[in-house]
Amino acid sequence: MTDHSFLKPLPAAPQPDGVDDVTGLVSGTFGIGTFRDGDGSAFPGVVLPGGGVYSLAEEYRDTHAVFEDWARASNLANDVAAHQDRHAHDYRALTILPVLAHPNMLCAGSNYRQHVAEMMTFNKFNQDKRLADESDEQFFARNLREIDRRAREGMPYFWTGLHSSLCGANEDVPLPLVGEHPDWELEFGAIVGKTGRYVRPDEAGDLIAAYVMVNDIGTVDEFRRADVRFMYDWVSKHQPNFKPFGPFAVPKEFVDRNKVQIRLKVNGEIRQDWPISDMIFQPEQILSYASERIRLVPGDLLITGSPPGNGAMWGNAWLKPGDVMESEITYLGRQTNRIVAEETGGRTPTYGPFITEW
Structure with missing residues (x-):
């Protein structure tokens, strides 16, 4: 194995007090997510430390509507969290769905x-x-x-993603037939609550409604191809369930980014453990850059890139069926994803892996 002894870890971010065992939320905060109780309909809900979940379905059809009306919706969520006078679902008994069903996805890289x-x-x-x-x-x-x-x-640099790759925080991740090096990338994300064009970085914080985590899984041998001049192709980053999203988003006012640590384990062994202070470009800079090139809309999802600790740096320890990923980001809850083989019903690829020599 290559000698990496000269690589020095950054000091861990100082951690906030009062992290809840059930949800991973910090005391005095709440999250907003999408849930299902048994066979019922999906509903947007407010999650509190301890595991009480309060539906917002009477006011909002889904979380897209919540973020489209963020100024009023966040006030409502604060009121619900303060009074807790609605029926409480048990977080542990609910199915956790992706926070948003179909966001535009802005996926930062090299950050x-x-x-x-x-x-x-x-x-x-x-x-x-x-x-x-x-x-x-x-x-x-x-x-x-x-x-x-x-x-x-x-x-900054980002590409756009496909919401068909999103899954819930605890769903299985099937490994596709195409690609031999499936890899994890746990990332700090932001959800947009406003629109804007040509927004300066010092103004862009006003665009952010909440923070969230996403595991940006990809088959890293499927990035470069030799049969087109561009040479890069990111589509394999968006295989089914390659983006565990949530379990909930936390309003930005509850998150001290100086205390945010990204941690991911595979089969109980730490693989990523890094503070977000090492970002090259902050979320505000990326959103400012984005506002020059696209129309930002409420509910857009920005993920801000992966810290170190990927499979290549662990002796090419790529994901395989039977592995279990356990992920957490300070303030933003936890994910647990079991890695499984994709069930294809006997179907096989027509084109298969990228052509790397032409």
Whole structure:
């Protein structure tokens, strides 16, 4: 295995007090999500520490309507949380659905300083940039300097995603027939509550309604292809259930981003454990950039990129059927996803893996 001993972890973010065992919410906060009780209809609900869930179905048809009316809906949610005078569902007995059913998805990439420097240092596609006799440690340090230049002089990067890849926080993730290196990427996300064009970064915080977590799973051997000049193709990031989303979104006023830590385990072993302070571009900068290029609308979902700790850095320990991922982000709850083989009814791919040599 490649020697990574010179890579130093960042200090963990200081953690808030009062994290609830049932939900992962911090005391005094609440989440908003989509749930189903038994065989009933899905409903938008407010989740409290301890596991009480209060339906908003009388006021809003779904969470899309909640975020489209965020100013009033957030006041209602605060009132529901304060008075708790509605029927309480038990969080542990509900089916947790994706927070939003069909958001526009903005998927940021190359956005954690350490992660990007590791990819630039160890991925084979970047080895032509290595100087003669340059060690991994020297190459890594030079790549960090390039990333810092990008932070000063460059701009954010995102692609758009497919909401058909979303699943609930505790759903199984089937591994598709195409792609041999399925990998995890637990990410801090933001849900938009307003629209705007040409929004400055110092104004863009006003666009954010709530924060949420998403695991941006992908088959990482399915990113580069040689039969088209562009060479990159991100469609395999959006296989079914490749985006566990939720369990709920937490209004931004409850989240101190200085205390947010991303943690993911596979089969009980820690794989990602990183503070979001290592982002190259903050959510406000990414949304400002986005506002120059697309029409942002309430309910848009921004995910802000993966910290280090992916499968390649663990000796190519890719996901396989039988694995269990346990994920948590400070303030934003927890996910548990079992990895299974996809049931295809005997059908097989026509085109199969990308052509990597042409």
